[in-house]
Amino acid sequence: MQTYKKLLLATAATLAITGNAFAETLKFGIEAAYPPFNNKDASGQVVGFDYEIAQALCAKMKVECQAVTSDWDGIIPALNAKKFDFLVSSLSITEERKVAVDFTDPYYSNKLQFIAPKSTELKADSVATLKKELDGKTVGAQRATLAATWLEDNLGSDVKATLYDTQENAYLDLTAGRSDAILADKYVSYEWLKSKDGANFEFKGNPVEENDKVGIAVRKGDALREKLNVALKEIIADGTYKKINDKYFPFSIL
Template identity: 75%
Template sequence: MQTLKTFLLAAAATLAVVTSAFAADTLKMGIEGAYPPFNNKDASGQVVGFDVEIGNALCAKMKVTCEVVTSDWDGIIPALNAQKFDFLISSMSITEERKQAVDFTNPYYSNKLQFIAPKATNLGADNESIKQALNGKTIGAQRATLSGTWLEDNWGDAVTVKLYDSQENAFLDLASGRVDALLGDKYASYEWLKSKEGQNFEFKGEPLPGDDKIGIAVRKDDPLREKLNEALKEIIADGTYKKINDKYFPFSIL
């Protein structure tokens, strides 16, 4: 099963010579398309969500047209470096390992990791109690994410870690009882808990320590990074960002 480290090695192996994409009239933005409410496909197959709307707002400020290109999560950094798209806006955490393969803009939102499990399951009030209650059980997370890496590094000796190719598949297994709990991004879990499938589940414990910063990735040394940073400042200053934020969340995620 692919780890974050092998994921990044594959990305580095596909690094292409950087050419600036900003000279073009159209920019392609890479998105997974399986991570609601940030990015997912609607009934017509169109990719929608917070990431898409932020990306379109940035392109509007840069006076270019945006096109969405979807990619499986495991191969999304290699696809960027292979020039399948010009920038990657898919709720990706900024990490030192990933920064070896790509450059990131300033964060466009912040996130926390938190456990979710059935409401009827008493796991205690804190994360240490949760670990004891889930000893020997199975916890799910999406592969090649902070959640999956954290579970393997910190609780791998106490629980069975089951990794998924998408967050949607992880939620499906939680709902069907094939895992006992999930660790995931708080805001994606927040959206799922409001759904029919998630109504019998809830957050458990407190968010894990640490602030997870989410950035837009570009190829190494691409000047598009600074153009995106300038556009991000503009949409925050003129209220565009808040309007998009408020469409998806009743609180600020910036």
């Protein structure tokens, strides 16, 4: 009996020291409507680059993580309402958003570029040229994104800007001919242009924005930001990031 009690005590002590590798559970917000970065598969499971990065970070932090889907328009308010602990959903780091949330170091870099039918002449080599080429035409972008802000700031009343709740709906109107062009993240569009729906469309001109940094958002002052930054450095250093990157893109987006 004494031997059995000693064994139980030793086991309890070991568990107390080592702990559960996943003793804490965190939730991360994600749109799940932005392939290949975040979307749902046929079974309804959240998948994509953002999802895999989030899970890799959680593994480094030794926590279990659960994805919580949220509409794009309300995704930052949902974070601040504590519906989840951090936000991994291809969110561009902007000064306006920094007022509401804190960002980690960027986990990928993005570019904004126009897309239009292959038959459309669109040089898109300067704002002045774009104003002439798109004067009076309908241009789409996803609402509450850097693309939507760029259209408003640079083309203003020169175009009829149509803003969509999801990027997929922007593509739908483009293919249906209800918009003449769209402005979107290059790496999301890269995937779409390879699809059957995007076969008759192409990038036009050069990117209008080449320094779009994408980060993970946390609530203001949350110490989780530094833990995520440490984990991000670790997955880059040990090759985990590259494996995820190479699964989705034949080039580095870091």
